Amino acid sequence: MLRNPHPLRQQGWGGCQTNMGVNGYLELRDLKLSIPMRGRARTWGKPTTCTIFLSNNKWYASITVNCVPERQTGTEAIGLDFGCKVAIATSNGEFIEAPKFQAKAAQKVKQLSKQLRRKRRPEKRKTRASRRWLQAQTLISKVRRKVANQRHDWSHKVAAQIVSSNSLVATEKLNLKDMTRKGKGKRKRQKAGLNRSLLDVAIGMTKDAIKYKVIEAGGVYLEAPTQKLKPTQRCVKCWQTTKKTLSGSVHICKHCEHQEDRDINAAQVMLTWARGQELSSLDVEPPSSTNCGNMRQLGALKRQKT
Ligand SMILES: [Zn+2]
Structure with missing residues (x-):
């Protein structure tokens, strides 16, 4: 054969x-x-x-x-700001829209969950799940799997596109665990919605994809310290900070009256910061021989070694 x-x-x-x-x-x-x-x-x-x-x-x-992975890259540099309204704002003044896969599938999941509730579910040592319950469950997991696949696909496509022309990528350090922490009291439901939209963009996955793709291509990936740099408050023209509330979407500098979209300004600040970093002090290594493949398997390989 x-x-x-x-x-x-x-x-x-x-x-x-x-x-x-x-x-x-x-x-x-x-x-x-x-x-x-x-x-x-x-x-x-x-x-x-x-x-x-x-x-x-x-x-x-x-x-x-x-x-030894190979990847082509350009010579340009870019700064990226991740958000939830617009998934990514770049320092070139472009926006990459959030695809909202989860939001689109939510209706379908809701509908299927209702059907599931009406069927006999398994209970410990008492009853087995009915055939119809199992069927409904399979349908739900199918929809969920599709959303996960779409998100994964989108992350990697966007990352590949960014890396294909930029060999220097600057973003900010984000603590996603803190950002998507559960809300309390009055803001609970609001926070849950924000978390959902933040997680729907899959910032972490996209960032990780960009990072390893840039390194694979022999480029440089830099993460600005958010607390120290304050990219959303700093002005890219005069480097002064202007305090802002979360709601304002435009950056208006009170020192030099520079006006720009808030997220684009932040991306530009990150890029300027990254350019200021001494590149020689960073360890820019050519990609060495690595194991490529399924994440779960790679994890298993790592565990074996230790
Ligand atoms: Zn300014």
């Missing part, structure tokens, strides 16, 4: 093998069958692990490879 025998087979490596990461076949030794594969790895290397797992009624094979 195997169309392209791979040298790894002769080495007797593991339980599976592939065809250089481009489609090809996966052979499971114990099952004695070759499974045609779809998709391709961006960079291929020596496979180290292969995990077969079932997720949402679909089977996946995840392969980690030891490789």
Whole structure:
């Protein structure tokens, strides 16, 4: 069955093998069958692990490879400000809209949850879930999975686009755990809504994606200390701070009367700060050989070593 025998087979490596990461076949030794594969790895290397797992009624094979990732990048520099109304504001004066996948799927989840409530749910040692309950549950997890996939896809696309032309990326340090902490008292419901929209943008995921992509491309990724720099209050023209309330969306400097959108000004401040950092003092390393693949597997690899 195997169309392209791979040298790894002769080495007797593991339980599976592939065809250089481009489609090809996966052979499971114990099952004695070759499974045609779809998709391709961006960079291929020596496979180290292969995990077969079932997720949402679909089977996946995840392969980690030891490789030197390559990525093209431009020579420009950019500052990025993350928010919830507009997902990202750049120092070039552009806005990247938040896709709101969660908000769009909320209606559907609500509808399905209602159906779920009307079916017999499992109770400990008393009753088993009805077939219909299980079916409804599967439908809900399908919608949730789709939202997660969409968000993941969006994060990586945006990050790849940003990194493709910028080799210096400046953002600010954000404490997402504190930012999305549960609200108390009167503001509880309001805060819950804000948290939902903050989490829907997946700031953390997008930032992480940008970070590793920039480093992979041999560029520089810098995070400004928010407390010290105060990018939302500082003016990019005269470097003085103007106190602001959360509601105002325009930056008007009281020292030099410079006017700019609040988020764009913040992004520009971050970029100026990053340019001022002495680049030689930063450790700019060329990307070394790393393990690429599924996050869960990489975590397992790390644990093995320690
Ligand atoms: Zn000013």
